[in-house]
Amino acid sequence: MKTRIILVFALLMSLTEVMAVKTIPPTDKKPSPNDSIIVRFGNKTRMVIYGENKKELEKILKYDLNALLKDLKVRLDSTQQDTTLIVEEFSGDDYLKNKPDLGDDKNYVRIGRRGLQIKNGNKRVAVNDDDVDVSDDNNGNFNYGRIGQAAKAYVPTWGSSPRKGFNIGLGLNTYGSNTPMTLSSGAVNEMPDLKPFASRYISLGYIASTTIARGQKARLSFDFGIDFSWYNLMFEGNKKIVKSPDGIVRFEPLMDEQGNNEIALKKNKYVLPFVNLSFMPTLSFRRSFISHITAGVYGGYRLGSYSKIVAEGSKDKKFDRVNFFANDVRYGVGFELGIRRFPDLFVNYDLNELYETNHGPAVKMLSFGIKLF
Numbered sequence: 001m002k003t004r005i006i007l008v009f010a011l012l013m014s015l016t017e018v019m020a021v022k023t024i025p026p027t028d029k030k031p032s033p034n035d036s037i038i039v040r041f042g043n044k045t046r047m048v049i050y051g052e053n054k055k056e057l058e059k060i061l062k063y064d065l066n067a068l069l070k071d072l073k074v075r076l077d078s079t080q081q082d083t084t085l086i087v088e089e090f091s092g093d094d095y096l097k098n099k100p101d102l103g104d105d106k107n108y109v110r111i112g113r114r115g116l117q118i119k120n121g122n123k124r125v126a127v128n129d130d131d132v133d134v135s136d137d138n139n140g141n142f143n144y145g146r147i148g149q150a151a152k153a154y155v156p157t158w159g160s161s162p163r164k165g166f167n168i169g170l171g172l173n174t175y176g177s178n179t180p181m182t183l184s185s186g187a188v189n190e191m192p193d194l195k196p197f198a199s200r201y202i203s204l205g206y207i208a209s210t211t212i213a214r215g216q217k218a219r220l221s222f223d224f225g226i227d228f229s230w231y232n233l234m235f236e237g238n239k240k241i242v243k244s245p246d247g248i249v250r251f252e253p254l255m256d257e258q259g260n261n262e263i264a265l266k267k268n269k270y271v272l273p274f275v276n277l278s279f280m281p282t283l284s285f286r287r288s289f290i291s292h293i294t295a296g297v298y299g300g301y302r303l304g305s306y307s308k309i310v311a312e313g314s315k316d317k318k319f320d321r322v323n324f325f326a327n328d329v330r331y332g333v334g335f336e337l338g339i340r341r342f343p344d345l346f347v348n349y350d351l352n353e354l355y356e357t358n359h360g361p362a363v364k365m366l367s368f369g370i371k372l373f
Helices: 002-023 054-062 065-078
Strands: 036-041 045-050 107-112 115-120 123-127 131-136 140-146 165-179 200-214 218-234 239-243 249-253 265-285 290-302 306-311 318-320 329-339 344-350 362-372
Touching: 165 218, 165 344, 200 265, 200 362, 218 290, 239 265, 239 306, 265 329
Parallel strands: none
Antiparallel strands: 036 045, 107 115, 115 123, 123 131, 131 140, 165 200, 165 362, 200 218, 218 265, 239 249, 265 290, 265 306, 290 329, 306 318, 329 344, 344 362
16 A cells, blocks of 8 residues: 555656646756756755856856855855755856956945945955955055954044134133332332133134144144134223333223222223234044144234223223233244043143333233134
């Protein structure tokens, strides 16, 4: 009985195979031995290469079959199943031994089994499973960065200085030094103290930059800047600045019309605007909490000066637009610290005195604050 069942099953399978052969379209039939190359690997594995004619089959010699088989092995190793069925369409152009020259094709983006490839002019970037390869036809390879779960991306080229461009400085003024002047009468002529948060420093400028040296983690740039700045000096007390006929700047209280009573001042300000030039070498860092450190020199020319007072209980503003023997030129040293994701910090210290020699107290200005943009 068992033998009969096996014979019936074999007969049915034979009939099924015959019917399947009859229904297969002519274009789907197996390639004949005349237009195919069949390579046998053991008893159960074979590779079939089909071509329409002998001339087409000869084109196989232009391809690197070793590279194709290596990619196939990678695909087999990547699966975790014991039985694997891979159905994929390979692009033979990726395995040409002598790939065609790109010629005028300067820019391209390619995504394939070998990763991501980008070309922009002379620069090429290749990203695969393990590495990032960045190369330049003129300068050679830049670097290789290992890619992993905790890896950092590396950019081979840097832009210009982080200080480059339009910027606004907001800060406060104070005295770097304030030495009183002793008059011939024996009196002491001293500049009044400043109100800390009312004595503001403002600058508006633009910075151009040129890179001198560039590394993977640091860069040195020379920054050249031009800006307009204002010293707003808000004095404590009721002593206003006065330009006396004897050639000395004095600080005297404001008296009433009778000259008997001192008038209290709500605002007592002295303003000096400058146009400045600066030369500030900048050392900037890649992926660091400190983005850059800048130190250099600056020089400025005074555009004018004036005083402004407002008496207590009054809205009247009184201006006195004279130079008060202020120096026409200022010069000093500056320092700037860039902190990533935070406004830059700056300090300026004037090396020369605010007033002309023997015309007022020996005062040197110090400004500090933050820079925006």
